Each structure stands twice: as structure tokens, then as C-alpha cells.
Amino acid sequence: MKPAQFALILLILFSLSFNATAQLRQSSVDPKMTTMKFNTLMQLINYYYVEDVDQPKLTEEAIVAVLKELDPHSVYISKKDVERTNEPLVGNFEGVGIQFQIYKDTILVISPVPGGPSEKLGVQAGDKIIKINNEDAFGKKITTQYVFDHLRGPKGSKVVISIFRKGRKELVEYTIIRDKIPINSIDASYMLNEDIGYIKLSRFAATSADEFITAANDLKRQGMKNLVFDLRGNSGGYLNIAFDLADQFLSAGKLVVYTKGLRSPKQDFIATASGTFESGKLVVLIDEGSASASEIVSGAVQDWDRGLIMGRRSFGKGLVQRPYMLPDSSMVRITTARYYTPSGRCIQKPYADGEEDYRDEVFNRYKHGEMVHSDSIKFPDSLRYFTQNKRVVYGGGGVMPDYFIPLDTTYISRYYEDVFRKGLLNDFTVQYIESKRKELLKAYPDVKAFKKGFTEDQKLLDEFVAFAATKEVPRKDKDLEVSGVQIKAVLKALIARNLFNYNAYFEMLGATDDDLVKAIEVIKNDLLFHKLSLGK
Secondary structure (H helix, E strand, C coil), rough: CCHHHHHHHHHHHHHHHHHHHHHHHHHCCCCCCHHHHHHHHHHHHHCCCCCCCCCHHHHHHHHHHHHCCCCCCEEEHHHHHHHHHHHHHEEEEECCCCEEEEEEEEEEEEEEEECCHHHEEEEEEEECEEECCCCEEEECCCHHHHHHHHCCCCCCCEEEEEEEECCCCCEEEEECCCCEEEEECCEEEEEEHHHHHHHHCEECCCCHHHHHHHHHHHHHCCCCCCEHHHHHHCCCHHHHHHHHHHHHCCCCCEEEEEEEEEEEEEEECCCCCCCCCCCCCCEECCCCCCCHHHHHHHHHHHCCCEEEEEECCCCCCEEEEEEEECCCCEEEEEEEEEEEEEEEECCCCCCCCHHHHHHHHHHHHHHHHHCCHHHHHHHHHHHEEEEECCCCCECCCCCCCCCCCCCCCCCCHHHHHCCCCCCCCHHHHHHHHHHHHHHHHCCCHHHHHHHHHCCHHHHHHHHHHHHCCCCCCCCHHHHHHHHHHHHHHHHHHHHHHHCCCHHHHHHHHHHCCCCHHHHHHHHHHHHHHHHHHHHC
């Protein structure tokens, strides 16, 4: 069964059972104290309040207030936001199929989506969209929402765009038939060396398992024997997709995760025999932004000692939400259960002190020194559990990595912060490529050639520093001693992204990614890898 079909069946089953469950619970709750009470209040306001009020708005605010009393992850989603909220997880949208950025009040095509309608017609990276349906599409009105409103639309509908392309005197016009455009959840997939592959997953969407299998098989054909699976910053997604991803690493019969709640019977998720990477060294990278589904995968890998978890302590979200549609097509996501790793850990961090403290918890980790010192983290013995190899692990606040990697801030200077804050690295590379795209592609026809052959890093840095000075960020030699190497890496990565794709961006940054460098070192060191996985 496909993941999307499974999710749909789950939603239908929960919808069908909702009324029956509600009727069962009515016997223990007096409606005069709940629904009737609220409905009477709204009627009184409607009939007797001194002024007209926006009752739909009042109702929405009441729903939001009620959900805040439950837990930080039970949320209300308005009708207009439902589609936009679900889109990254569904895995596609309908439109023209371009990756773009707004540069100097103009829509700049970073690259057409492979296989999308724009690519098929010949839209190219570096094109600037000047008109949409004969209406000027530049100036202060151009925002990301403007682009979405004008270029997205139902499959089969038409949109006419007029493009400025360097070397052409007249605008190039395309009539594009909108189509379904895939949203990939894998940001990058490439070989780190002759036998170590790398896959970065940004979210657990409906298509993620299929994307992973395709990427892993491709890397195997290139010689992959070991894998770094990057879940840093991955805030989660579908529970069933988390199971499908963990299933790729674990052998048949092993428990991946189980869920249970007051009114949700215990449900076990057991690995199958269909995994694509059940042997070979595995490192899973996590950080404080890795949450929910990311923690399901990393927790299962850790509990079964299938691989090593490296990085920093994960976010700590162990609650399961189910979506329920409301009569006006808005939605609530209500927490119905907790999930537990194979050893029995619930990694949900406390939220009894309120939503604000809960949201600030990660920031407090910085203040307490946890991001740079692993011994700043204290877990109570009452939350102690054991992996298959009897290594000690803890619940109650995220997944603690087997190998702690401190947050690297050594390259950050005031100059670095200023050029990033003002978006100057991106502005410079767009301008740089605009004048040199053909020349660069002729010299470096693919990512491999660019990575190996582009060695003008210092010249590039000097040009950037001169450019930044014209944007009120003057040269600071001491800051450049601290940040120069990282700025050169980011510039090269941005150029690669604009010339090729987002995959190239991550491939260029790999050399200065401290977490990734450490992961490669550990995989190469057989003695250290096995020592960590055995806990001895």
C-alpha cells in the first residue's frame, strides 16, 4: 500500500469513528457545562451585545485558546491555511514548476523543476520573468505570495509569461500549461568518498520513503557501502513515513516504534524485510531542530544499535497528532497518543510550565552551555533505558547522540553576521553568475568538474568584499581571518546552486561542515565506530 493511501485510510477511519467516540464520552461530560454553555454564550453575544462582532473570528480565537490548554502541538488551522500547511507533506503542488528568488524586485529563475512544464518548454536558469499574462511582474509589488498567486493554479490551466534572457533583445514568451509539480523532501544525495554516501532529508512527506529508496539505490550503484543520513533541522512529518524510513535500516521483525494514549490502543510498528540499507555502517546526524519523525528514526536506530547517532540532543517531541476536519473545512490537529522507541523511551520534553517556556527550551540550551558541552546535560536515572547492546540511553527530553558534536560558532564574526543579515552573499552570486553563466558552464559542465576545478576562492572572496563595501559593510581584516574560509565555501555553494541545483549547494558546503567531517572520520575508524556502538 502506498504511503498516501495509508494516510488517507487512516484519516477516513478516524473521521468515521469520531461521532461514535464522542457519543461514548458524552455520558461522562454534562453538555450543559460544555457545548451548550458555549453555544448559549455565542447566541447571547449575537442577540444582545452592544456592537456588531465578527463571530467567526471569535470562534476561531476560542478554539485556539482551548487547544493551548492541552499541549503545544494540538493546533487549529484555518480553512485558507489548510492546503498551504499540508502541501510540503503531500509532496506536490500545481503550477509552472520553477525554483525562484526575488532579486531587485524581479522574479529570477534559479532553475526549472526537472520534468516540470517550464523545463519542457525551455525556461532556463537565470531567466527573469518580466510579465505574467501581459501584466508587468516587477517592482515593489513583487513578493513570494505574489508569485504563488500568479504562477500556481489548477492543473491544465494556462499562464503566459514573458522572460528577459541575457543576449536576447526581445522578451521570450511562453504559454505554460500548469501541471502537478513534485516537492522533493530529499535536499541532497551524493557520494562523500569512494564508499560513503550522504542523504539529507528535510521532512517526512508522503513521497519521502520512495525518494529515499531511489537515492539509496543510486548511491549503491556508485559504490556506497556506508551511509550518513542527515536529519538535522528536520522537524518531522507523517508517522507512517517515519516507520517506512526506519524500516529501510532495520531487519524484519524488529519493533520500530509504538504508540498509545488514553483513548488510543497500543499500536506496534514492526519492521519488514524490505529495507534497502540493512547492513553497512550508518551514521544519523541530528541536532536541536530534529523533531518528531526524526526522533522516531534516530531512536529506533539507536535502540537497536543499528548505527551511531551523532550531533546534538534532538528537540524532544514524542506526541502524535491526528487531523480532524471542522464543518467549515478548517482543521484541528489533536494529540491523541504518545510514541515510544523500541526500548520504551518517550522522548517528549516537559510542557507543564506553559507554551512560552516550551518554545524557549531550545534557546535555554544555548544559555546553559549545552550546545558546546555535553556534560551540561542532565538526565534523571528514573528515565534510564538500555539498547540491544545494553548501552544506557535516556527518555524525557529528546534523543541524546552517541557521539556529541559541539555547535561550531568559531567562524562567526560581526562581518559574517552583517553580510548574511543583509543577504549580500546571495545578491553577489546572482550578479556574478549573470555575467559569467555561459563561461562557467563551458569550463565546468557538471558539479564534479566545478567542485574539482573551480579554485578561484580567494579572488571570489576579494570581489565579494569589494561588493559588500558598496552596500555599507566595510572590509574588516580581523573578521575575515575568522570567517573567510566559511564565506568562500558559501559563495562557492551558492554559485553551484545557481549553475546546477540544490544538491550541488550541499555538496560544496560539505568540506566545511564540522558535523559531516566528524561523521566521515568515525565511519573510517573501525575501532572507534564499533566501540561507540557496543558502548565499551
